[in-house]
Every structure is written in C-alpha cells, then in structure tokens.
Amino acid sequence: MTERCNRREFLNLNWESTIGFLGNFLAPQLEIDRDFIRPPGAGSELEFLTSCTRCGKCQEVCPEQTICLFSLTSGAKLVNTPYVDPNESPCTFCLKCIEACPTEALNLADYKKRPAIGMVKVQRDSCLGNQQVMCDYCVRSCPVGGALTLVNGIPVVSEKHCTGCGICVASCIADGGALKVIGVF
Numbered sequence: 227m228t229e230r231c232n233r234r235e236f237l238n239l240n241w242e243s244t245i246g247f248l249g250n251f252l253a254p255q256l257e258i259d260r261d262f263i264r265p266p267g268a269g270s271e272l273e274f275l276t277s278c279t280r281c282g283k284c285q286e287v288c289p290e291q292t293i294c295l296f297s298l299t300s301g302a303k304l305v306n307t308p309y310v311d312p313n314e315s316p317c318t319f320c321l322k323c324i325e326a327c328p329t330e331a332l333n334l335a336d337y338k339k340r341p342a343i344g345m346v347k348v349q350r351d352s353c354l355g356n357q358q359v360m361c362d363y364c365v366r367s368c369p370v371g372g373a374l375t376l377v378n379g380i381p382v383v384s385e386k387h388c389t390g391c392g393i394c395v396a397s398c399i400a401d402g403g404a405l406k407v408i409g410v411f
Contacts, residue, residue: 238410262309263390263409265293266317267324267332280306284323286317292317308332312344312392312407318369319391341391343392344407346383353404355380364405367397381405 229288254386260271265284268274285293285308292315296304319341324332354361364381373387374394381394389409395405 242348260409263312263407265310265323265332266321266341266343267327267334267368269333269336274331275303275307277329278307279329281328282306282308283326284308284332287322287326288386289320290315290318291320293323300411304400310343312390313395313403314392316392316396317343317390317402318393319389333397340408342389344409345385345388346390346392346394346405346407348381348383349404350359350380351396352402353380361399363397364394365401368394 264271264274265288280295282295285295292310292312293308294311295308297304297307308323321334321337324334324337327333350356358379360379362376362381365376367373369391370387370389373384373389375382376386390407390410392407395403395407398405
C-alpha cells in the first residue's frame with residue numbers, strides 16, 4: 227500500500243527535488259566560472275551563495291582589510307558577497323571572519339577541510355632568482371614552513387603547504403612582482 231501525502235508535503239518534496247536538481251546542474255558551472263577567491267572557511271560556491279546573507283560582518287572584522295565586497299557591477303549573483311585578493315592585500319588567517327559569520331557561510335569545518343584559499347605561482351620571467359640575482363625575500367617572509375623554498379636560487383612552491391596568503395607576494399622586490407596567488411577550487 228502506498229503512503230499518501232497532503233498538498234503541502236507534495237509541494238515541499240517537489241521543491242526540494244527541484245533545488246537539488248538545479249544545485250547538481252549549476253554547482254560545477256559556478257566553480258568553473260569563478261575567477262576570484264573567497265575568504266577562509268568558504269565551502270563550495272553554491273553552498274556559499276545560498277548561505278551568505280551579504281551582511282558584510284566578515285569585512286568589518288578583518289584586521290588586515292583584506293576582505294572586500296562585490297559591487298552591483300559584478301552582477302546580482304555576487305553583489306555584497308565577500309572576496310579576497312591576496313595579490314593586493316595578504317590574508318593572515320586570523321579567522322575573525324569565520325567567527326563573525328552569522329550563517330556559517332564561512333565556517334571552521336570547511337576551513338579545516340581546506341585551509342588554503344589559493345596557491346602562489348612563480349612568474350619565472352620576472353623572478354630575480356631566474357636572472358641569477360640572489361634574492362630570498364619571498365622565502366624569508368613566508369609564514370608557513372616548507373611552503374616556499376629555494377632550489378638553486380629559484381623559489382619553488384609546495385602545493386601541499388602553500389595557503390595562498392599572499393604575504394610572499396607583498397614581500398617580492400622584483401619589478402612588477404614575480405609571484406601571484408591563484409585560487410584553488
């Protein structure tokens with residue numbers, strides 16, 4: 227014998243199925259389209275967009291003023307959601323943004339799963355080490371042991387240890403900078 231449900235239960239089940247279907251369909255595209263970095267503790271882009279209330283509290287508490295909010299020119303989907311650009315302003319991973327988030331769009335569990343917001347790439351053409359100039363500013367500034375090392379005078383990034391904080395980018399003395407943080411999704 228089949229179980230009957232009332233109209234409200236039927237509509238609720240259909241709504242949940244529709245949202246689940248759209249989420250599975252749209253989620254991969256949201257990650258592909260992303261060319262920006264979310265603050266520490268952000269999960270998948272779909273989870274983040276559906277849980278972030280765009281309150282701006284994460285930006286308010288950021289002591290480094292690393293967190294910015296998207297403007298309307300970025301589109302309705304992104305307006306007032308937070309992002310970071312560690313190439314402009316490094317993140318110290320103080321995690322105050324996670325503490326301030328009222329909806330857990332930024333949360334400690336996601337941060338522990340993936341404690342990196344990006345990874346540094348060395349621009350070989352610009353790096354002074356590639357030009358036979360002794361330079362280790364990036365390696366000395368890196369707060370994560372083993373994330374940046376010198377091999378024959380050239381910085382090498384450890385994918386396993388680099389968090390994408392951007393501190394090395396700010397420390398680079400090469401003209402135009404030889405380091406760039408890219409997002410990892």
